[in-house]
Amino acid sequence: MVxxxxxxxxxxxxxxxxxxxxxxxxxxxxxxxxxxxxxxxERYYFQCSCKRCEKGLLAKKExxxxxxxxxxxxxxxxxxxxxxxxxxxxxxxxxxxxxxxLGNGARATQVAIMQCYAFExxxxxxxxxxxxxxxxxxxxxxxxxxxxQIWPEYxxxxxxxxxxxxxxxITPKPHLLSLAFQYGWKLYFEVHPVxxxxxxxxxxxxxxxxxxMLTLLLSSxxxxxxxxxxxxxxxxxxxxxxxxxxxxxxxMEFQDNVKKSHGLESGFARRTQGKIDQVxxxxxxxxxxxxxxxxxxxTAQWTILRxxxxxxxxxxxxxxxxxxxxxxxV
Numbered sequence: 001m002v003x004x005x006x007x008x009x010x011x012x013x014x015x016x017x018x019x020x021x022x023x024x025x026x027x028x029x030x031x032x033x034x035x036x037x038x039x040x041x042e043r044y045y046f047q048c049s050c051k052r053c054e055k056g057l058l059a060k061k062e063x064x065x066x067x068x069x070x071x072x073x074x075x076x077x078x079x080x081x082x083x084x085x086x087x088x089x090x091x092x093x094x095x096x097x098x099x100x101x102l103g104n105g106a107r108a109t110q111v112a113i114m115q116c117y118a119f120e121x122x123x124x125x126x127x128x129x130x131x132x133x134x135x136x137x138x139x140x141x142x143x144x145x146x147x148x149q150i151w152p153e154y155x156x157x158x159x160x161x162x163x164x165x166x167x168x169x170i171t172p173k174p175h176l177l178s179l180a181f182q183y184g185w186k187l188y189f190e191v192h193p194v195x196x197x198x199x200x201x202x203x204x205x206x207x208x209x210x211x212x213m214l215t216l217l218l219s220s221x222x223x224x225x226x227x228x229x230x231x232x233x234x235x236x237x238x239x240x241x242x243x244x245x246x247x248x249x250x251x252m253e254f255q256d257n258v259k260k261s262h263g264l265e266s267g268f269a270r271r272t273q274g275k276i277d278q279v280x281x282x283x284x285x286x287x288x289x290x291x292x293x294x295x296x297x298x299t300a301q302w303t304i305l306r307x308x309x310x311x312x313x314x315x316x317x318x319x320x321x322x323x324x325x326x327x328x329x330v
Contacts, residue, residue: 003204004266011261015200023050030195031156032115061194064150068108071150076110085144111148115157118144122157125164138165139318142254145316153186156196162187165318170214174221178232181218183308184211199253200260208257209272212250216279219243231238240304244283248291249298250275 001024002009016022027039032055052059121141128134137159145151145158153159162183162201169180175316188211192204222243255276258269291314 001294002266004262004268009263009266011202011263013201030061030159033057033059035119035156037056055269061154063152064111064148064155065152066150068148068150069105069109071107071111071148075107076151085114114144114148117141118157118161122161124163125161131168135165135318137166138168143317149266152188159187159191159195162191174218174230175232177214177218177221178230178236180213181211181236182311182314184214185305186314189306189309200257202261205254205257205261208250208254212247212254215243215247215250219247236308239308239309240301242297242301245294245297245301246305247279248283248294249301251279252295252298261314 002011006197010022010024012022016328026044027036029036029052031039033053036053037047040046047053052061056062118141121137121144125134125137125141128137141157141161142165145155145161151158153162166180166183169176169183183249184207187207190208192201196204198204218233218236221230254272258266258272260262262268264270283294
């Protein structure tokens with residue numbers, strides 16, 4: 001379902017055969033199986049039998065990098081956050097269902113508690129009005145997942161915590177914009193293709209537009225005097241990042257995808273097309289050669305961006321990355 005102002009439209013994510021029944025999602029279908037069935041039972045009073053729910057824990061989005069029971073003994077004691085998580089996690093209905101589906105062994109139960117704690121941090125960050133406290137909740141949630149060393153990027157709640165970090169890092173501060181840029185490409189390469197297989201899924205299309213606008217904002221920080229450029233932007237340039245080429249690549253993908261995700265007649269498509277036309281005019285003032293040359297460099301840029309997206313730097317604790325910020329304890 002896609003909203004366009006006051007208008008609601010339905011867009012197909014796959015070809016529909018004659019007389020085929022059409023389905024929509026009642027809830028966020030990226031949630032883990034235990035959370036989905038719990039939410040459906042609590043809110044809608046039924047047990048889902050869609051293809052993904054029928055697979056249960058065998059669906060790719062449910063899988064860990066390896067079985068929680070294979071974790072080495074003593075991993076809990078070696079993880080910085082686990083004592084707090086064990087102390088704070090409640091043994092409510094949600095936890096019980098997650099423990100049942102992750103397994104009843106000691107390590108699987110500990111991972112279930114970790115998952116509950118990370119979801120709690122996600123919910124708190126969304127309610128928190130103070131920026132620093134919201135970011136601390138995001139950081140603790142991310143670290144709770146990463147410290148298991150078995151959590152794939154696309155499995156919730158890590159994926160949503162990364163998304164929250166991406167959005168909240170888009171601030172007037174250039175060093176945070178640079179970090180948001182890397183987080184955005186991690187979502188682009190490692191999260192969204194698994195969660196939303198169709199390249200034209202509305203979530204992916206909107207994210208591409210956000211990435212394009214962030215790229216445009218970062219490019220505006222470039223100056224004629226290199227000495228005046230922000231260090232974080234310089235670092236991206238040093239990695240080989242070319243904002244102009246990336247912008248062209250994102251615009252091309254976006255224009256191809258938005259036809260299916262929202263429709264060319266939608267207000268969203270019309271507004272974004274106006275912005276694209278404006279940027280293209282700016283890029284072709286000296287002739288169309290710059291735009292044509294950019295198209296030929298897109299593949300090389302995507303290789304650089306994938307390297308940035310998979311950098312281990314993004315697994316470091318956020319307070320250590322956000323130098324100059326006033327961090328308080330949660």
